Amino acid sequence: MEFRLSLSRRIVIAFVLMSSLVAGAFALGIVETVHVVEEKLLSTELGGDLDRLLRMETMEDWKLHPEPGQLFYFSGGQDDFALPHDLKHLKPGFHEVFRGELSYHAFVRLVDGRHYVLLQDQSEFENRERVLFVVVFIGFLLSIVLALVLGWLLARKVIEPVVRLSRQVRHRDQLLPLAPPLAPDYAADEVGELAAAFDSTLGRLRDALTREQLFTSDVSHELRTPLMVLASSAELLLENPALDARARAQAARIARASGEMRELVQTFLELARAQKGSTxxxxxxxxxxxxxxxxxxxxxxxxxxxxxxxxxxxxxxxxxxxxxxxxxxxxxxxxxxxxxxxxxxxxxxxxxxxxxxxxxxxxxxxxxxxxxxxxxxxxxxxxxxxxxxxxxxxxxxxxxxxxxxxxxxxxxxxxxxxxxxxx
The missing domain is CATH 3.30.565.10 (Histidine kinase-like ATPase, C-terminal domain)
Structure with missing residues (x-):
C-alpha cells in the first residue's frame, strides 16, 4: 500500500530539513573555525616562545624562562629536558599531545638535526572548547525544534485557504444554480486562480446537470400522453372479439410494452425530481x-x-x-x-x-x-x-x-x- 504524506506534513518536513542543513552547516563551520584559529594562534604563540628559548645561552636560563604550564624538551637533553619517547615521532610544526587525562599543545622545531619540543598544558582550553561544542550542539537541537514549530505554523497558514476551498467545493450546495462564486473569497494568488478554475468547472457542471434534469423531466412528461394513447388503444383492441389469436397476442404485447415504458418514464421523472432536491x-x-x-x-x-x-x-x-x-x-x-x-x-x-x-x-x-x-x-x-x-x-x-x-x-x-x- 502506497503511503502518501499530506501537503502540510511535506511542508513541515521540508522546512525542518532545510533548517537542519543550515544549522548543521553553521555548527560544523563553528567547530572547524575553532580548530583553525586554535592551530594558527597557538602555533604563533608557541613558535615565538620556542624561538625565545632557543636564544638562551645556558641551561639555567631555560629553567627560569619557560612560561607557566610549559614543558621544554630537546634531543640530547639531560634530566627534565630529555626528549621523551612519545614525542620523538613528532614532525616539525604544531601538534596536540595527550598524556593520560592531560592534553597539551606541542610545537616542534628541527635545528641542526636536533629536535626541540615545547609543550603547553591545554586542559583549561579543552574545557572551554567542550563547553563551546555543547552550546553549539544545543543550539543545533533548538534550531530543529524551532524549525518544527515554525514549519507547522507556516504550513497551517499556507494550507488553510486550500482546506477551506476544498470544503467549499465538496459541499453539495455548491452545485445549486444560485451558489455564490468561490474566487472573491480568496486573494489574487495561486489559490485564487484555483478557486476561479473551480468556479468555471462547477459552472459548466451545473449547466450540464440542469440540461440533463430539464431534458429528463421534459421528455418524461411529454411521453406520457402518447404512451397513454398506446395503452388505451391496446386495451380497446383486446376488447374486440373479432381479433384472432395472433392479433390478440400482438395487442397484449403492445399493451405490456406500453405499460413498461410508462413505468420507465415515471421512474425517470421521479429521479429528475429527486435530483432537483424535491422529496x-x-x-x-x-x-x-x-x-x-x-x-x-x-x-x-x-x-x-x-x-x-x-x-x-x-x-x-x-x-x-x-x-x-x-x-x-x-x-x-x-x-x-x-x-x-x-x-x-x-x-x-x-x-x-x-x-x-x-x-x-x-x-x-x-x-x-x-x-x-x-x-x-x-x-x-x-x-x-x-x-x-x-x-x-x-x-x-x-x-x-x-x-x-x-x-x-x-x-x-x-x-x-x-x-x-x-x-
Missing part, C-alpha cells in the same frame, strides 16, 4: 404485492423460454417505499435474469430487509461485475437489442433511495442480485 413521494406499499404483480407479468415470457419461475416470500420487508422505483428495480433485475438465462430457473425471494433475484444463466465474470452497473455496458453474452441501461438504472435508483444492490456469482453458473431496502 420523492413515499407510500406504505406492500413489497410482496409488487413482487406478485411482477411475477405474474414475467411468468409467461420466462416460462415460454423453457425456464422455471420460482417465488418465495420468507419475510417481506416493511416500510414506506416508492412503488414506482421499487417496481423498476425488481422488474429490471427480473428482465436481466430472463435475458441472460437459457436454461434452468429464475428465482425471486423476499427477505426481512430486501429481496434476492437469482438465475442459472451465463453469469458475470468477477472482473466485469463492477462495470456492469455503468451505462451502456452489457455482459459478454450479448443477446437481443438492449442498450445495457437496466443495471445502470437499478444502481441510480438504489443510490437515490439509499438502498444497496449487491452482485455475486452462483455455482455452477448464474448471478445473484441482493437488494437491501432502507425505509
Amino acid at each position: 420523492l413521494v413515499q407510500a406504505d406499499v406492500a413489497v410482496e404485492q409488487v413482487a406478485e404483480e411482477l411475477i405474474e407479468q414475467w411468468r409467461e415470457p420466462i416460462e415460454s423460454k423453457g425456464l422455471r419461475l420460482e417465488y418465495q416470500c420468507l419475510q417481506a420487508p416493511r416500510g414506506a417505499f416508492n412503488p414506482t422505483l421499487l417496481r423498476t428495480v425488481m422488474g429490471n433485475l427480473l428482465r436481466n435474469a430472463w435475458h441472460y438465462t437459457e436454461q434452468g430457473h429464475v428465482r425471486l425471494t423476499l427477505l426481512e430487509h430486501g429481496f434476492v433475484i437469482e438465475d442459472s444463466g451465463v453469469g458475470i465474470p468477477e472482473s466485469e461485475r463492477e462495470a456492469m452497473f455503468k451505462p451502456f455496458v452489457r455482459g459478454g453474452e450479448q443477446r437481443g437489442d438492449g442498450l445495457g441501461l437496466g443495471l445502470s438504472l437499478v444502481q441510480r435508483v438504489c443510490e437515490a433511495q439509499g438502498w444497496q444492490v449487491q452482485l455475486a456469482a452462483v455455482e455452477p453458473s448464474g448471478c445473484r442480485f441482493k437488494v437491501l431496502l432502507a425505509p
